[in-house]
Amino acid sequence: MDTFGAETNQDRDISDGDHSLERVVIDRVAGISSQQAEDCLAAEEPLEIQLDYGPSGARALKSISVTMRTPGNDFELAVGFLMTEGVVQDVNDIRRISYPHRGDVSDSVESADRKTALPYRSRNNVVLIELETDVTVPLATLERNFYTTSSCGICGKASLLALQTVCPPRRENTTTIQVETVYTLPSSLRNAQRVFDRTGGLHGAGLFSPEGKLLGLREDVGRHNAVDKLLGSEFLADRTPLRHRVLLLSGRASFELLQKALMSGVSIVAAVGAPSNLAVQVAREFDITLIGFLRQDHFNIYNGAARVLGRSTGNG
Template sequence: MDSITPISGQSSTGEQSRASVKVSVQKVKGLNSFPAEEFLAVEEPLEIQLVHGPSNARAMKSISVTMRTPGDDFELAAGFLMTEGVVRDINDVERITYAPESMASAPESDAWQQSALPYQPRLNKVRVELSPEVEVSLANLERNFYTTSSCGICGKASLLALQTVCPARIRNSFAINANILYTLPSRLRESQSVFDRTGGLHGAGLFNADGKLLAMREDVGRHNAVDKLLGSEFLADRTPLRHALLLLSGRASFELLQKALMGGVFMVASVGAPSSLAVQVAREFDIILVGFLRDDHFNIYHGAEHIKGKTAV
């Protein structure tokens, strides 16, 4: 594992600037219009390549292309593989690098240079090399391992799939005070530096029971923000995350509860609504689930006894 360089896009030179781009716009207030400049969140594809197999017969396969905000790319790849059940331990991963062919400079033309929204193809392919002992099911990868909440597969099949691959669960002992819970959305929002410039990114944060922000990631994709966050903890060998609460800046879908389950998270809170299948996952796997978390109200969908300081009326 010493060969893994924990390069994250937003902490690398120049990568923070890739997360947003300035564009010229016309603003309209009432019937008056005027020119202005705005920042947009950058959205670019990231290809995740997997190198696997015994030492004498290594194979490489592109397993996913996701639209993401550049930054924390290694963590995104690691989090994706962990939450999809491809890797279970930090020792399953030998090396994470940018794919060599992605380092070549893109051809530049006058039109390219003058574009208001420049596409930067460099650093858009990440290669994850697994240990030779790790067995990979290509059939699972080709069907993306799980369905998403927009797929047609039934909820029962999705829950059964999770039961076969999720980490061993222990009794849920996480608890938090309601007064602390109310403070978390603003703390997450205050930490979102790119959102401040663009207004267009989802955030995911890990908090302890005292309300301390442990880590935060943001991305144009809700699932990417969670993969980056859980991937950073996986690469730091801090999973399963039984001591932490996962806060989502948007809604809680089946896919995000699946990722929380695979990361060993015991509580998920979202500013938005959960889906019906997300609630089923929470109840099936004993994940405390809170939705519509705002300044003075929230809904508890599972695990009410774990939230202290409230009074029944």
């Protein structure tokens, strides 16, 4: 099935017309010398996600989320959010995705013909997702904005119990990866982050095969947004659940990111940064291989050590 959704950063060059970047003039200081220079900043703009749902003749329109994001891949971001929140389970749950305030038919997507590669324009800061009439929307879940952020104060036990009510059935995790392959993942992701090269200010999320092949990459100022864009692109291409896939995070591994990995079916999550204690609990509860503090010559395994092959073990 063809992808239907938004444009992909990987398929277009980073240029002066790219709305993911903004050029500014700065004063660059070295020692006591100063000179003016041009710099590139990662763009950050709000995106509102609206949902149109309900039976024919009784449709409802609801704003379900506003997030600060890097412009681009907006449809993937919105769909990835809905998928990882448990609102949609199949690409055919979605009737149409559009920028509703433009009134331009070229800026919308119909699920019937799976059009692709919509251009981004800076005033496209609202995405409308229209669901099919038979899709039931868990409003209570959405209004809670899905359990927790690191500052919301909901306890870990309540978060895990909430996750158990919407997560896919637990499956045996048989995906293995060689230790040498694990070490190659950060450089593969970093080398493909073209916007990061220009700004140094974006998080990256990469999808890999267990053999280390980079299958997809998305960047954003928000860690969760980068993951939603990546998983949303796979959902729209009808490639979920993502069994036997590795998700690499350029930062830390939080509860929310493990929840997103779980909802998409990812088998292995590796993070350059640290996992939280609740992320480790999710990995152990649902048997996701979890790797943290991934560097050139070392990393920690928090769950699934037996599935990371080629290690020599010892007591030290």
